[in-house]
Amino acid sequence: MDIATAQSMVLETLQRAANQNAEILKPAELKLKEWETEPGFYSILLNIFSNHSIDVNVRWLAVLYFKNGVDRYWRKTAPNALSEAEKTTLRQGLVSNFREPINQIATQLAVLISKVARFDCPREWPELVPTLLTAVKSEDPLVQHRTLLMLHHVIKTLSSKRLAGDRRLFQELTSNVFSFVLNLWNSHVENFLKQVNTNSSEMGATLEKALLALRILRKLTVHGFKKPHESADAVHFLNMVFDRAKTMLECRKTLPNRSSNLVELSEKFIIHLTKVLIAILEHHPFSYVDLIQPSLEFAVFYVFTPSGESVLFERFIIQCLNLIKGILLCAEYKPAKIVEETKELGTLRAHQIKMTFFTADTLTEMCRKLVTHYFLLTRDDLELWDSDPESFATDEGGESWKYSLRPCTESLFLALFHEFRVTLSPVLLEMIQNNHALVSPSDLSAILRKDAVYNAVGLAAFDLYDEVNFDQWFSTTLTQELNVKGDNYRVIRRRVVWLIGQWTGVKLSPELRPALYAGTLPLLQGDEDMAVRLTASNTLKLAIDDFEFNTDQFLPFLEPSFALLFTLLKEAHECDTKMHVLYVLSFIVERVGFAIRPYSGSLIQYLPLLWEESAEHNMLRCAIVSTLVHLVKALGTVSENLSPFLLPVIQLSTDVHQDCHVYLLEDGLELWLAVLENSSSMSHDLLHLFRNMPPLLEYSSENLRTCFYIIQANILLSPEEFLNVYGEIIVSSCSDMLSDMRSEGIVMTMRLVEMCLRASPNIATDLVKPMLPRIFEAIYQGEAYPMVMSMYLSIMARILLCSRDVFSQVIAKVAQGIGETPEVVLNKMLDVWLDKMALVTQLERRKLLGLALASLLTAQSSAVLERFCGVLLNVTETLNDIIKTDDMGIQIDSLLLTEHSSPGQDDDVDYETEHDHRRKQLAVSDPVHTIALRDYFQAQMSELQNQVGASHFEQLMQTVDIETMEQVREYVVL
Template identity: 85%
Template sequence: MDMTTAQSVVLETLRHAANQNAEILKPAESRLREWETEPGFYSILLNIFSNHSIDVNVRWLAVLYFKNGVDRYWRKTAPHAINEAEKVTIRQGLVSNFREPVNQVATQLAVLISKVARFDCPREWPDLMPTLLSAVKSDEALVQHRALLMLHHVIKTLSSKRLAGDRRMFQDLTANVFSFVLNLWNSHVQTFLSQVAENDQQMGSSLEKALLSLRILRKLVVHGFKKPHESEDAILFLNMVFDRAKTMLECRKSLQSKVSDLVELSEKFIIHLTKVLIAVLEHHPFSYVDLIQPSLEFAVFYVFTPAGEPQLFERFIIQCLNLVKGILLCAEYKAAKVIEETKEPATLRAHQIKLNFFTASTLTEMCTKLVTHYFLLTREDLELWDSDPESFATDEGGESWKYSLRPCTESLFLALFHEFRVTLVPVLLEMIQNNHALVPPEDLNAILRKDAVYNAVGLAAFDLYHEVNFDQWFSTTLTQELKVKAGNYRVIRRRVAWLVGQWTGVKFSPELRPALYSVTLPLLQADEDMAIRLTASNTLKLAIDDFEFITDQFLPFLEPSFSLLFALLKEAHECDTKMHVLYVLSFIVERVGFAIRPHSGSLIQYLPLLWEESSEHNMLRCAIVSTLVHLVKALGSSSEALSPFLLPVVQLSTDVQQDSHVYLLEDGLELWLAVLENSTAMTQELMQLFRNMPPLLENNSENLRTCFYIIQANILLAPEEFLKVYGELIISSCNDMLSDIRSEGIVMTMRLVEMCLRAAPSISVELVKPMLTRIFEAIYKGEEYPIVMSMYLSIMARILLCSREVFSQAVAKVAQLIHESQETVLNRILDVWLDKMALVTQLDRRKLLGLAMASLLTAQSSAVLERFCGILLNVTEVLNDIIKTDDMGAQIDSLLLGDSTCVGQDDDVDYETEHDHRRKQLAAADPVHTIALKDYFQSQIVDLQNQVGPSHFEQLKQTVDVETFEQAREYVVL
């Protein structure tokens, strides 16, 4: 097929791919995907989107396919990489397309060129920058604009490269082009200002080009200089920013009555000027020192003085406040309390500039303006409260201070307060005093002022710790204000509820907690305002989530709290609101534990309904699963009644074939474990649930620990039944994992294997055979970490106690594998065992190894008898560790469990699960806790005597040194 025909076919397919009919669109997309790796495909796409006579939607699609292709196939080492000859042609074609008439296509083309530049510039594409810079000088407006757009995207992409070589290259590029771009920017700005004065219709185009130039300058000044203050051009540019911003603010004001589109563009320009300052401050704080004073003067003039107020718009206020905050919080500007000579001079200078600027009067003025002006709820806020109380009550978190005015003002207030606490505390205390009295319900302005002051007191709670007697304030004024129900007072009630929540973790007496619960509950009732109810729910959560929380104090309020929160959960409409309330309920369940049982019925009935309704909201489902975990733990074995709901939830959450598992897996595994731990018996449904486990073991290392706990819980619940079905799969998965995990993972795996051997020894001793070769070989080499070796020796000991035959088979397998005799392998394993036993520190493991070692005495093996002295020594040392003398002077094995002894005496009796009982029963049946090592050792020695005869036994005794012999005789008769 020749190039022209191929182009026609691709063009037609792109037309089909742009069709809205799925039957036409899907086959076309499939064909385009097939062609992605065909030679010449991208040259055809280039020809198509460069042809302005073709439909714009088709050209747009061609650019997008090309752009995606660059990501996948432009890199030289990529599979099916585009060949070098085709790349040369493509690069030439890309930079000859400066007359693209459609803005959206032009933007995509610029992004496409920047992606190629990331790989090829400057080595393979040395003429890109000269070509763009030349086109920028064109007299033709369209060419000039498109070239600037391309230059902007190329500079933006190159500036993001972080390798040292790439950064040096970008710095070289900056040195060559910065002055040119700065002059270009100046020229476009001057042209724009002249055109505004003459009301020229082209002023929009000039401003767009000025903005593109400014965006380029920002990337160059931030990423293109090691130290911008050492470049005259960079300093000239940064100093010009302030004048340009002032001019553009005036210009914006004059444009407001003329062209609305230009107002928006001028605002973008102004915001970008402030972004330059903030970025340089963040990346080059020492280069910014000389700009601190003008920055503070600039921001404070506009945001905090009446003269600057007429020029303001919201995004500009946010940028100015963030600039001031950036200077306040900059670590390099904080002079620590050390000898001044040892400090960076620029730090001391910056610190001094800050101190000189932030005088007491300036700070007072700023603090007062923030609280009495910027903290006030606006008409828009109150309208939102009326129309959508849930959205209004949602607390903006994260980095909302970067783009949202209220969080931004609060963030700056806190920064100022922390830095200049001594000056600002009296200012805030005076505000509290002036707004202390109850205000008339009809005086909305006074209510809003009080709301703002209370907001400030809540934000600065930690800084006011010693200055405010909050207990007294709460018991008098605040409690009174919560009782006033008149219309406007909802503002005060909501703020007081929030304020109490802020102070509970700072300074609030434990004896006042019941009073706090009492005043909070009425705020949760159905006749109260929704925003207040949501705020009160969070206050309750904060009060319960406190170090000084006393469960018994809360129990009288548990039932009404739970009922009111549950009603609120049902009434909420927004997904985020439901999540928040569910989180509070879940938290209460967690904190009060079993006490929730009488009150949980309504939640149990509602959660399945909420689960069905939330199928499109994975984060809400996350909150539901998390709540179920706490609920199952609190209900204990009673939670079995919920199995018809719980098990499908676990099934969905832990199925890697479901998209939602990405969100639900972690909580789903916790729920699975909680269900197993509180189950009294294995069911068919629980058995089937385990089908979800193999894929999780294959590819989920971060949740491996929980997966292992789930397997152990299954084994304890029904050892033989479970291991008959899944034992082989579990051991196979563990064996595969061992070659690719660290020592911590090996120890976890060995504990799981040991659990199998303890819970169902007759089945497991056969199941674990495939693993034993690896374990015995590791012991033979003797090079493992002590904790890993301890686990390997424990597994070997349990195998020996279960079946000497399987032990012998494993030794034979290792001998076959390493081409040694069985005798050599056994000798080496015994030597490592005797040598490494001292590294085992846990008493129960030491005893286990002692029992296994004692069992070897009657194995009728010459290798064992040759090491009679070593065995005697090691078993005696274990006896030294575990034998205690009782009140009557008798020797007792401290690890034996009597009827009254309980394993895990530190366990919290209130929270003992069915799983805990099963663990204790298993421990009670373990040889370590049922066999007295001293008695067993004695019987083995007697049996050995009978086996070998008196004369041979005497010879064995002669191999034992005097000290070992004497120690052993303290426990056994030799």
């Protein structure tokens, strides 16, 4: 097929792929997908998007397909990689056209070129950057802009490469192009300023080019120099940033009458100048030391003095505040506790500059301005509160301080207060004093001032610990203010209940907790403002989350708290709000445990409705599943009544074929485990649920431990029924996993196998038989970590105690596999057993191995009798460990259990679930806890004497050394 025909086919297919009709679009997309790996396909795409007469949407699609192809097929080692010859042609074509008329396509083209540059520049594409730098000098404004756009994306991509070789190449590139780009930037800025004066129509285009050049300079300065302060050009550029920012701020004031787009561009330019400073501070703190003083002077002048106010806009304020905070918190600028001991000279200089700048007067002024100006709720805040109280009350967490003014001011205030607590504490205490008295509900400005001061006191709670008598304040003014009604006073009520939450974990006496609960409850009621209710719910959560929380103190408030929070949960509209309130409810359930039972009915009825409503909100569903985990644990077997709701929730959450399992799996597994642990019997639906488990064992390594707990819980709940249905699948999955497991995983798997053997020895012995050769061979090899070997020996011992026939069959199978006789394998395994038994430290396992060894005495095996001394030594050493003297002076086996005693490992359980009870019952029936090793040893020795006769027995005794013999006689009558 000739090129023209191929091109028209691709063009026609792209046109169909740009169609909105799915019936036309889908086949076209499939066809394009088919062609992705065809030689020449990307050359045709290049021709199509380079042809400006073709429809924009078609060209846009062609660029996108080319860009995706670069990701998949440009790397030399990629399957179906493009040929080197085609790539050479494509590279030439990509930089032959700098006159793309459509902005969006130009941007995609620039990104596409940068992706190729990431693979090929500079080795396979050394001419790229020189070509772009030449084209930038063009007289054609469009060519200038498009080339700068490409250069920006190329530099951005190359600067992000982190390997040492790539970084060296980028530093070399920087040294070659920096001064050129700096001059280019300067000339565009100067042009723009002249054009502003002459009111030229080219202003916008010139400023765009200046911004692109600035973006390039930022990447070059941050990533292209090891130490920017050692480059005269970089230092020159960084010092110019302040002057350019001042000029542009003044210039921006004159622009509003001209064009909103121009104002937006000028703001972007100013913000980018501050980004340069913040990036250098972050990546090269010691190169920034000389810039600390001008940075602080610059930021403080604009944000904290009346002279700078006229040119401010919000994003610029945020950048300035973050710059100050970055300097305050920079770890490299913090000296040793004894300043004179600081070795790094840059640190000392930075510290001295900071201390000189932040005088008491400057700090006081900054603190006052932050609290009395920036902390004040604005008209916009109050309007948002009225129109959308849930959004208003949602606390902006994470990194919102980087882009949102209120969190940003609060974050700087905290940093300042923490660093200069001694200077600022008296300032804030004075503000508290000045705003201490109750204010009139009609005086909004006084209310807002008080709100701002209380906000500061809450933020600085830890630093004000010794300065404020919070108990007294809480018991007098704050409690009074919570009770004042009036529309404006909602501001104070919300702030006071928030303040109490902030101080609860810092300094509130335990005896005042009941007063806190009593004061919070009215703020949760339905007639209260929604934002106040949400804040009160969070304070309640903080109070309950405190390490001094006393359940008994809270119980009188439990029923009303739960009822009010439940009502709040139902009345909230936003998904985030429901999650927040549900989290508080869930927290209460977790903390009070069984005490929640009488009050949980309403929540139990509502959660299925909320589950249905939240089908599109996976994070809310996560919160619901998490709450259900705590509820099931608190309700115990009562939760079985919830099975019709719980089991479908678990089914959905743990089904790997459902998209939502990505969000719900971890909590879903916890819920599954909690339901099993609190079930009194196995139901058909609960058994059926296990069909979700095999894919999880294949897929989910991070949740494997919980999956194993679920399997163990199922085994304990209904051993025969469960193992008959799913035993083979479990053993097969465990076998498959063992080959890829580390020691910890092997131990977990062996514990699961052991649980099967303990819970249902008859069924499990046949079930685990396919795994046993691997385990026996590992013992034969004798090389495993002590904990792993301990588990292998335990499995072998249980098989031996369950069925000698199976034990012999597995020995024969191992012998066949390695080409040895069964006698050789048994001999070697016994040697390893006797050698490694001393490494088994857990008493239950030592006794298990002791019982198994004693059982072998009567196996009529020459291999055992040849090691008679070793067997006796290990059994008696085990007896030394487990025999204790009771209060009556009688020696007893310390591991023997009765129906009423419990194994020590369960003593630390806070409350006993059905599962705990089943574990104890299993322990009570375990040979380790039912057979007295001493008695069994005596019986086996007597039986051996009968088997071999007195004279042969005497010969055997002659093989035992004197010390071992003395120990044996302590326990056995011979």
